[in-house]
Amino acid sequence: MTIPNRGPASASARARGELDLDALRAGVGGRLLAGIDQAVVWDVAMRTPFRGLTRRDGVLLHGPAGWGELAPFWDYDADACAPWLAAALEQATVGTTDLPRYRQTVPVNITVPAVAPDRARALIAAAGASTATGPARSASRRPDAVPVTVKIKVTGARLSERQALAADMERIEAVRDAIGPRGRIRIDVNGAWDLETARKLLPLLDTAAQGLEYVEQPCGSTQALADLRRLVNIPIAADESIRLSADPLAVTRLDAADVAVLKVAPLGGVRRCLALVERLGLPAVVSSAIDTSVGIGAGVALAAALPELEHACGLGTVRLLARDVAVPSAVPANGALPVRPVHVSRALLRSASADAEVTSRWQARLAHIAAALQRRREREVADPGRAVAGLRL
Known part of the structure; x- marks a missing residue:
């Protein structure tokens, strides 16, 4: 079963791994996350250690276009993570169905x-x-x-x-x-x-x-x-x-x-x-x-x-x-x-959902990343010359 679009859960109804979207929206004025109706933290083991990691975790954001993923490594600060959130929001709110497809x-x-x-x-x-x-x-x-x-x-x-x-x-x-x-x-x-x-x-x-x-x-x-x-x-x-x-x-x-x-x-x-x-x-x-x-x-x-x-x-x-x-x-x-x-499978997402500690860490981290993305976008609007490669985030 795939997970349908649905409204935000109340604090008492939030399932394991779900983030408090109301609190996140309050922190960034609601603009960045306006189209997101669910945010779930996942945390899974790795079969083979990679970059010194034995586990990998991130957040899935759900919006009108489906699911987007935000999974920057933990040694990245909020500013470095801002593009990762922009990518996840694009995927969840706009999607890619309108893009050309040159191969199957x-x-x-x-x-x-x-x-x-x-x-x-x-x-x-x-x-x-x-x-x-x-x-x-x-x-x-x-x-x-x-x-x-x-x-x-x-x-x-x-x-x-x-x-x-x-x-x-x-x-x-x-x-x-x-x-x-x-x-x-x-x-x-x-x-x-x-x-x-x-x-x-x-x-x-x-x-x-x-x-x-x-x-x-x-x-x-x-x-x-x-x-x-x-x-x-x-x-x-x-x-x-x-x-x-x-x-x-x-x-x-x-x-x-x-x-x-x-x-x-x-x-x-x-x-x-x-x-x-x-x-x-x-x-x-x-x-x-x-x-x-x-x-x-x-x-x-x-x-x-x-x-x-x-x-x-x-x-x-x-x-x-x-x-x-x-x-x-x-x-x-x-x-x-x-x-x-x-x-995305409801059963698989539930089995991969993070515990309370990892979810809490992501609640705070996502608030900082969202604020960093908002600041960067405001800077690039005010001064387009600051956009990397001339491409506003």
Whole structure:
């Protein structure tokens, strides 16, 4: 059963995980959350630790267009979270049905966290993509099938950190062994290297992978990405240089990347992403932030609305969660996700709903995020030049 549109619950009727919308509206004058009739906090365990997390939580907002998701990580402050709320409100109040749809399915990569080689192989096998020796090497994968793409998190180790570097290389080699020679491997460094470290280490990891599709955000600064791009013959993708930057268009001005990584929530919504990628003029990869199927649905809508999509997208992370809130869940089949509406299940949402402590934390946090979004919008109206990339939030 999916959850229908309904009015706000009274304090006595609020179910486990539900937020007090009246209190939230009072804090921001009712303008931001006027179209929202339900807000539910979810909290689930992760099957595999990711970014040091063993649990993931967030808020689902319900409005006239359906459900939107707000799930910024807890180390983000209210100002950094403002675009995440804007994206959730867009999804819940406006939706994406009016956007163009250039494809019916979206190719998706497998995500391998910084785990041991055996665990990496198991994750690939669980995704039904292993082409290594043994039963998983299947004649069921046609020779003309789309190659498997795997995104591997690396630790960002330096040359002097021999043990961590060796672990990264062993993980990459295990993935190559599992997916075979036709598979594509990309690595994500999360900006951990300086320019000289990246220059020295990338060729080693490229060799371990027997050729990288690209490396995502090897260095922290956009200028360092530009300098590195002139030193190595490995494609570079920009992530943090776009979503965390006050000047994301510098990626294009400095000729710093071959690929733009777009994440709907931290960039403020699907429409804002579409406008930004047009300004960047780069091939795009749509990625997620370890969302439920609700957040993944926004990413799929963005990927479907891009006129060109040359690379598999990072939208297969629901597998990392122990449970989901939608039926069917946004779990890829044969390396792709269908473009379709997301249906939140009442039973699944109830089972994933947060306890009183987590709900209380989100009640206070959402009030701060809403106030930060309201302030940012007021600033951008008063001074349009302060809007990032010229795109008001």
